[in-house]
Amino acid sequence: MATVAGAASPLLLLLPSPLPRHPLAFPPRRAAASRRVLLQPPRAGRPRLRDRPPTPVVEEDELGADEEDDVTPPLRLLEPPQEDDPFPPEMEPADPDFYRIGYARMMRAYGIEFLEGPDGMAVYASRDVEPLRRARVIMEIPLELMLTITQKPPWMFFPDIIPLGHPIFDVIESTDPETDWDLRLACLLLYAFDIEDNFWQLYGDFLPSVDECTSLLLAPKEDLMELEDQDLATKMLKNQQRTIDFWQKHWHKTIPLKLKRLAPDHVRFLWALSIVQSRSVNLKLRMGAFIQDANVLAPYADMLNHSPDANCFLHWRFKDRMLEVMIKAGHAIKKGDEMTIDYMSGVNSSFMERYGFSSPTNPWELLNFSSDAKIHLDSFLSVFNIAGLHDELYHNSALTLGENTFVDGGVVAAARTLPTWSDGDVPAIPSVERKSAQALQEECQTMLESFSTTIQQDQDILDSDGHIRRTREIAIKYRLHRKLLLQKIIDALDIYQDRILF
Numbered sequence: 001m002a003t004v005a006g007a008a009s010p011l012l013l014l015l016p017s018p019l020p021r022h023p024l025a026f027p028p029r030r031a032a033a034s035r036r037v038l039l040q041p042p043r044a045g046r047p048r049l050r051d052r053p054p055t056p057v058v059e060e061d062e063l064g065a066d067e068e069d070d071v072t073p074p075l076r077l078l079e080p081p082q083e084d085d086p087f088p089p090e091m092e093p094a095d096p097d098f099y100r101i102g103y104a105r106m107m108r109a110y111g112i113e114f115l116e117g118p119d120g121m122a123v124y125a126s127r128d129v130e131p132l133r134r135a136r137v138i139m140e141i142p143l144e145l146m147l148t149i150t151q152k153p154p155w156m157f158f159p160d161i162i163p164l165g166h167p168i169f170d171v172i173e174s175t176d177p178e179t180d181w182d183l184r185l186a187c188l189l190l191y192a193f194d195i196e197d198n199f200w201q202l203y204g205d206f207l208p209s210v211d212e213c214t215s216l217l218l219a220p221k222e223d224l225m226e227l228e229d230q231d232l233a234t235k236m237l238k239n240q241q242r243t244i245d246f247w248q249k250h251w252h253k254t255i256p257l258k259l260k261r262l263a264p265d266h267v268r269f270l271w272a273l274s275i276v277q278s279r280s281v282n283l284k285l286r287m288g289a290f291i292q293d294a295n296v297l298a299p300y301a302d303m304l305n306h307s308p309d310a311n312c313f314l315h316w317r318f319k320d321r322m323l324e325v326m327i328k329a330g331h332a333i334k335k336g337d338e339m340t341i342d343y344m345s346g347v348n349s350s351f352m353e354r355y356g357f358s359s360p361t362n363p364w365e366l367l368n369f370s371s372d373a374k375i376h377l378d379s380f381l382s383v384f385n386i387a388g389l390h391d392e393l394y395h396n397s398a399l400t401l402g403e404n405t406f407v408d409g410g411v412v413a414a415a416r417t418l419p420t421w422s423d424g425d426v427p428a429i430p431s432v433e434r435k436s437a438q439a440l441q442e443e444c445q446t447m448l449e450s451f452s453t454t455i456q457q458d459q460d461i462l463d464s465d466g467h468i469r470r471t472r473e474i475a476i477k478y479r480l481h482r483k484l485l486l487q488k489i490i491d492a493l494d495i496y497q498d499r500i501l502f
């Protein structure tokens with residue numbers, strides 16, 4: 001397995017040498033391909049170019065509740081002392097950490113490695129971690145390595161890399177900060193790529209290329225049709241059009257070269273927007289006395305994949321403006337475990353719209369049943385050892401013994417999406433329950449048959465040796481995942497009928 005450890009760091013280029021080599025440094029651009037060792041062999045026609053180490057909402061400190069969260073250094077401490085204006089003797093020494101801000105701070109990581117996995121680059125534990133009473137930091141990313149744009153006017157971006165008068169400034173200024181956060185961040189990202197030796201110019205080599213990106217913004221119409229979800233396909237076509245309209249409006253023929261070269265064609269802009277949508281996080285930043293909601297691209301943390309049972313979360317450390325990735329308290333980690341965060345609680349179509357992936361075991365997935373049949377909620381939950389209320393259904397897989405791995409996010413989704421009833425202590429009548437379960441199974445079967453392909457046919461397409469475009473692959477997976485969930489619900493209703501108590 002390839003790790004990024006021991007390679008030369010693009011960060012070093014930003015720093016006055018000599019500096020110690022960072023253990024998590026990425027390989028330089030030219031070496032990237034040769035250092036690659038994959039967990040899975042690369043598929044024909046789609047070489048992975050990267051040894052690369054989100055979008056999720058950051059859990060931030062309760063303001064004022066954290067000991068660390070109290071110092072925003074007063075601005076005057078930023079000013080170098082003037083000869084005729086010495087510091088008054090009573091002035092406190094400045095927090096030395098504050099002066100380390102700038103490109104002098106590097107990303108730090110502990111006990112993890114960045115590896116290629118089945119879902120692209122991902123973060124894995126490089127050692128065991130005992131369950132802890134408190135969350136433990138595994139990555140620290142300083143503010144100055146992140147690209148940040150505030151959501152509300154007066155908008156601010158950070159780092160302040162755009163010189164006054166550069167036309168990209170006006171392009172960003174023309175957007176609506178409330179609705180166009182992604183267009184704005186894409187402009188900032190494209191600009192950062194254009195600055196010689198800027199961190200992002202180097203980090204860009206570790207981002208997925210146009211061919212590797214899973215975003216449906218890059219999907220041709222024929223791939224969108226493979227989704228077999230008209231609503232999602234229409235939405236994505238609209239999103240593509242919005243992006244192309246924006247690009248055409250600002251990248252017309254008469255613009256200066258310094259703007260033109262940022263996105264010479266609309267595909268470049270669509271790609272930048274895909275990167276921003278699939279890798280940014282929302283963050284509350286404290287700017288002096290103000291709290292600002294901001295959209296942020298956080299390098300390295302953006303290599304974390306999603307899981308609804310994530311073992312990590314993101315945390316903004318106000319004191320020294322660090323984004324931390326932390327292991328959740330109480331989680332035991334084994335060497336080789338994937339470290340994940342929870343991007344959001346949403347249905348597969350929402351994940352597809354923003355990130356370009358879906359899951360057959362997404363516990364939040366929903367189906368529309370039209371039948372009047374209902375099964376008894378508590379009986380269904382108790383058969384599968386699921387607890388909780390409708391929006392917080394919970395299955396403790398640690399209690400599941402040995403061979404019984406049937407219960408997964410798909411069964412939790414079944415409990416959430418099946419039409420159910422519950423009436424105080426009124427018990428279920430088994431014969432009525434069985435009839436209802438069968439009616440719901442029939443409806444699932446009808447939904448399955450409404451697709452143009454079967455589960456087997458989809459699997460055959462995905463397993464075939466020929467080259468398959470990334471966006472076609474994820475579109476086929478999306479409809480397959482829906483079918484797998486329908487099949488899972490049918491199987492769960494079989495088990496329910498067998499095990500219902502009377």
Ligand SMILES: C[S@@+](CC[C@H](N)C(=O)[O-])C[C@H]1O[C@@H](n2cnc3c(N)ncnc32)[C@H](O)[C@@H]1O
Nearest residue numbers: 054119120121214278302303304305306355357
């Ligand atoms: C924030 S990035 C994570 C790093 C990414 N795997 C990479 O290769 O750079 C988000 C992207 O990772 C992939 N991804 C994340 N979580 C996933 C999951 N649970 N299943 C499949 N793909 C996932 C999707 O392509 C998504 O757009």
